[in-house]
Amino acid sequence: MSLWRLSEIVRTVPNSPLSLAASVLSVSFLSLYILRSRPRRTSKVAQERERVLILGATSGVGRTIAHKYASRGAYVCIVGRREAKIGEVVQECKELSSQGGFEDRILGVRGDCGNVEDMVKLREALQKAWNGLDTLVVTAGVSALQPLMTVAGVEMSPKDTVGSQATPEGIQHAVNAATAALNGNFLGPYIAAITFVPLLSYTSQSPSIMLLSSVAAVIPAPTRTLYASTKSASLLLYQALAIEHPSIAFTFVLPGTIEGDFRASAVDNPLGSSVTRIHEADPNKHGLKRDTVAARCIRAIDSGEKAVFAPLYFRAGHILYWLWPSYIEWRARVKYNFSTS
Ligand SMILES: NC(=O)c1ccc[n+]([C@@H]2O[C@H](COP(=O)([O-])OP(=O)(O)OC[C@H]3O[C@@H](n4cnc5c(N)ncnc54)[C@H](OP(=O)(O)O)[C@@H]3O)[C@@H](O)[C@H]2O)c1
Secondary structure, three states: OOHHHHHHHHHHOOOOHHHHHHHHHHHHHHHHHHHHOOOOHHHOOOHHHOEEEEEOOOOHHHHHHHHHHHHOOOEEEEEEOOHHHHHHHHHHHHHHHHOOOOHHHEEEEEOOOOOHHHHHHHHHHHHHHHOOOOEEEEOOOOOOOOOHHHHOOOOOOOOOOOOOOOOHHHHHHHHHHHHHHHHHHHHHHHHHHHHHHHHHHHHOOOOEEEEEOOHHHOOOOOOOHHHHHHHHHHHHHHHHHHHHOOOOEEEEEEEOOEOOOHHHHOOOOOOOOOOOOOOOOOHHHHOEOHHHHHHHHHHHHHOOOOEEEEOOHHHHHHHHHHHOHHHHHHHHHHHOOOOOO
16 A cells, blocks of 8 residues: 555544554654665765675676676676686676776686685785775575485385385485585685675775575475575575674575576586486576676665565565465476476
8 A cells, every 4th residue: 555545544534543544554654664765875885986896706697797887887806716707707897897997997816705715815805906895795606406315316206105215325425415505505605704794894884795695595495405405594694694793784685597507507416417407497588687687686785675586576475485385385396397296
């Protein structure tokens, strides 16, 4: 119901219980609106002075975010593990920022977020080049795409009363997959937070951290046991950190499937197989556009939004899971083409 509609009720039926409820609601909405509409961050950190570190910028959404910051003249540092890709993205960003004469503001540093030494060297490089940091964007992550028993090499169907069990080798294989998923999706963001939270706090007028999480971190799905649980771990880590560090604006973006090659990073091929089976519809036909997600991330950082679902209706799906879990479970089975019969 809009504020206008509420004020109409108050005006046309004064002193009724409905009018009283409408007045209370109007005041609540107004207070919420005033509280939420804080001054945009860009009034404290000008767009062309913003120092932005992007962990995971050699491809996908991180790369597009780098392009967008470069286009608006920001200082941008591109980080990833693939050296050759870093060179490419640095070149692209320099071309974009050269239109404003800012091409000397682009840095590229090879680094693995899960490696303490790499992250400390990166921090030293930023202190030397920029004297600090305003915005940390964490997009680095790895995918995991298979049903868990498949990863462990167990074949079973619900109709079986006797069937295969997980062998020690199969369990170990699944543990190795979990270790890789944890390293990519939890330890990377964990090490990044410990390395950069103090630097952001000491050197920025308006420090900000954006974690590119996933809707899978809050709505469970079949074939996503490892991916969802490790993305969920980093989301909760950053949500709790946000309370420990109120001077830093934390933003969490939770998108659904995005176009691109993310599935190539899968760490959970089944035991004895090197083939990655994709269970859902082609992300390049049905996924969100990288450009849309990147633009939404930057808008959320600029305006200090806390949690952003993309598309928005996933926010309702998140709530609905707790009210009517079987409906959401059915929808998730359909999306991932997953049948237990
Ligand atoms: N694609 C989707 O459908 C989807 C949906 C929801 C959420 N997300 C999340 O969005 C994020 C980005 O996904 P994307 O689609 O853009 O995938 P992507 O193209 O594979 O990009 C991932 C980026 O992270 C980097 N990276 C991975 N591990 C790293 C590490 N340990 N250290 C440094 N860099 C690392 C990769 O570069 P290097 O390989 O060069 O290191 C790459 O630049 C991920 O966190 C993912 O969980 C994706």
